[in-house]
Amino acid sequence: MCGALFYDQVVVYEDAIKHNKIYEITNARITPLKPEYKTNESGLDYQMTFNNRTIVQLVDIDDDSAVINYHPISHLPRATDYSEMFDNVGIVLFVEEHSRQVKTSKNKEATVREIVLIDHSTTQPLSISVWDELAEDDCTMLIPTPGKFRTVRLIALRVSKHKGFSMTTSTSTVFIHSPTGENAESLASWMTNHQTALTQLQARLFSVKLPLGAERTNKISALRSKKAKTALQDERHWLDVTIPNAEFHKINAYMGCSKCGKRSSIPPGRTYTCDTCSEPDCTSVPKVTFTFEISDGTGSLLFTAFTTTNENLFRMSAADIFQMKHTDDEQTFTAVQELLHLNSFRVQVGPAAALSINNILQWVVKQVVIDGDDGNASKKEATEKVSAQTETVNTSKELQPKSDSSLNHHAGNKLANPTVPATEAVTNDLAASNVFVDTTNLAETKPSGNADMDLPLAQLTKKKAKKDKAGSPSAHPS
Ligand SMILES: [Zn+2]
Numbered sequence: 185m186c187g188a189l190f191y192d193q194v195v196v197y198e199d200a201i202k203h204n205k206i207y208e209i210t211n212a213r214i215t216p217l218k219p220e221y222k223t224n225e226s227g228l229d230y231q232m233t234f235n236n237r238t239i240v241q242l243v244d245i246d247d248d249s250a251v252i253n254y255h256p257i258s259h260l261p262r263a264t265d266y267s268e269m270f271d272n273v274g275i276v277l278f279v280e281e282h283s284r285q286v287k288t289s290k291n292k293e294a295t296v297r298e299i300v301l302i303d304h305s306t307t308q309p310l311s312i313s314v315w316d317e318l319a320e321d322d323c324t325m326l327i328p329t330p331g332k333f334r335t336v337r338l339i340a341l342r343v344s345k346h347k348g349f350s351m352t353t354s355t356s357t358v359f360i361h362s363p364t365g366e367n368a369e370s371l372a373s374w375m376t377n378h379q380t381a382l383t384q385l386q387a388r389l390f391s392v393k394l395p396l397g398a399e400r401t402n403k404i405s406a407l408r409s410k411k412a413k414t415a416l417q418d419e420r421h422w423l424d425v426t427i428p429n430a431e432f433h434k435i436n437a438y439m440g441c442s443k444c445g446k447r448s449s450i451p452p453g454r455t456y457t458c459d460t461c462s463e464p465d466c467t468s469v470p471k472v473t474f475t476f477e478i479s480d481g482t483g484s485l486l487f488t489a490f491t492t493t494n495e496n497l498f499r500m501s502a503a504d505i506f507q508m509k510h511t512d513d514e515q516t517f518t519a520v521q522e523l524l525h526l527n528s529f530r531v532q533v534g535p536a537a538a539l540s541i542n543n544i545l546q547w548v549v550k551q552v553v554i555d556g557d558d559g560n561a562s563k564k565e566a567t568e569k570v571s572a573q574t575e576t577v578n579t580s581k582e583l584q585p586k587s588d589s590s591l592n593h594h595a596g597n598k599l600a601n602p603t604v605p606a607t608e609a610v611t612n613d614l615a616a617s618n619v620f621v622d623t624t625n626l627a628e629t630k631p632s633g634n635a636d637m638d639l640p641l642a643q644l645t646k647k648k649a650k651k652d653k654a655g656s657p658s659a660h661p662s
Contacts, residue, residue: 186223187212187232196544199412200240210239210263239263240542256305262349262541269340269354273368274301275375276336277309277386278393279327283319297323300389301336302382304374307413308543309389311350312341314357322359330390331383333375337363347417348537392419404483404547407533412545420534420550425478427497427524432517437502437509440471445491447471470506476524478531478549485533487549496554497524529554 187209189197201207209232217231234240239262255270278300288294297319302309314323326336337360344352375382402421440447444461448468458466472494477484491502498505498520508516532551538544 185214185228185230185232186217186221187234189234192546193234196412196546197234197240197542200542200544206243208239208241208243208263210241211235211237213238236536236538238542257301257303257308257310258305260310260343260349260351262343264343266342266344269342269356270351271337271339272301272303272310272341272351273335273337273363273371274303274310275333275371275382276300276326276328277302277333277382278389279323281327283323295319299323299326300393302385303371304378306543307385308540309385309416311347311417311540312338313344313346313350313352315353318353318357318359322361325361326359328386330386331379333379333382335363335368335372335375336361337368345537348540350540388414389416392416401530404480404485406482407547408483410545412539412543415535415539415545417535417537417540420532423478423480423531423533424528425480425531426526426528427476428479430474430476430517430521430524432509432514434475435505435509435517436473437506438471439468439506442467442469445471470502472502472505472509485547485549487531489552493552493554496552497529499523527555 212232212234214230214232217229219229221231222229241262242258255272257272257274260270260272261268276299278298280298283295283297285293286296295316297314299312299314300309301312326334328334338351338353339358339360340354340356341351342354344350346352399422401424404423404425407421407423438447439449439452441458441461441463443458443463443466446458446460448456448458448466450456450468452468455465455467457464470491472491473488474494474497475486475488478487489497494505495502500508500520507513508520530553531549532553533547534550536546536548538546
């Protein structure tokens with residue numbers, strides 16, 4: 185069967201998929217293939233396409249490390265049931281200065297602290313969420329002195345979707361501070377021979393984790409030239425952008441649940457208990473999703489914005505946008521178009537979760553800041569989730585976002601809490617949506633027994649390609 189990469193994916197996957205290697209591919213889409221696009225007569229009449237849920241992992245058939253239950257970072261399974269436990273030996277790059285109190289999904293207080301490890305198998309460091317008493321002395325002992333490295337062995341870790349791909353301690357986890365054995369010794373000698381590279385990686389990690397100075401504005405072209413192997417999952421960049429070509433048909437305005445945004449047929453004014461979020465006292469309110477290209481003159485990124493962001497961009501209420509859309513009021517939209525074209529705003533972008541999962545680099549919007557038209561200080565887009573992706577994926581018609589997609593869980597709390605990053609308030613309603621959401625900043629979920637399996641299945645994808653290039657239905661790579 186033929187596999188096909190589209191647009192940016194061709195570049196993005198360049199280092200992630202190599203000729204003659206064996207990969208386990210999970211969550212790829214299989215679609216019928218038109219005969220004219222067949223490259224191999226004996227191949228199946230189907231093709232495999234990749235989206236933001238797709239996991240591509242190298243299968244190293246000569247590797248026997250699985251037998252002894254020790255896993256180099258790159259071999260840890262990205263697609264798993266989250267109940268399996270793994271042992272890791274790694275080099276400590278970073279330890280969060282202090283433990284933090286966080287609320288778990290069950291609204292209980294928990295203590296967590298992040299440590300970051302690396303080993304010989306990857307350029308992408310592994311983040312580990314360390315919980316409860318392990319977050320204290322065991323972590324403090326690991327705080328690295330710059331330029332000096334040490335190994336640690338962690339027993340009984342689980343994999344997690346936090347930050348795309350990371351690990352989390354379990355109730356059985358044990359820290360071994362002076363690991364011995366063949367794996368630990370070979371990693372220690374690798375560490376001795378790679379001090380310079382490790383120092384550089386650590387410096388990059390520190391600059392992302394503990395940024396100094398003001399936030400500088402970057403350019404899309406500069407981000408595009410970055411490679412996955414020198415990008416870090418937590419890095420963020422600010423861009424000054426406009427929307428040069430807003431298109432009316434890319435506005436999707438509908439009535440949805442006031443709590444979770446799920447499309448609703450209940451008439452406005454009546455309260456109901458929502459089937460999707462199970463919250464009582466929901467009402468139907470106007471919701472707006474809008475997909476467009478943001479540009480800073482050096483390049484562009486595709487971005488899908490949700491209700492609150494759109495209200496700020498359009499300088500209109502969701503109700504007015506709804507009205508404009510459903511009365512085909514192109515005249516009003518022309519004025520909006522002009523506004524979007526002329527007024528710049530700031531977006532914060534970072535790597536999509538695919539960096540830690542597949543080691544591929546795609547930039548997605550994490551946060552939007554729009555200056556008020558009254559000249560007030562900029563409002564930080566807060567409680568609403570934003571999502572975006574670079575123009576990847578493909579042009580297959582069936583991959584268009586379905587019209588009932590909606591993510592406006594917090595649209596009612598417009599700008600209520602300006603300190604909350606836009607992506608943090610992610611809830612299970614994402615699972616019902618068809619819009620790509622980057623899960624990089626999902627709130628940490630504390631494991632308790634198997635309870636950490638209730639993570640939102642958030643990365644539902646289906647995003648339309650950057651342009652409807654006329655004449656290229658289900659375009660095939662040339
Ligand atoms: Zn709801």
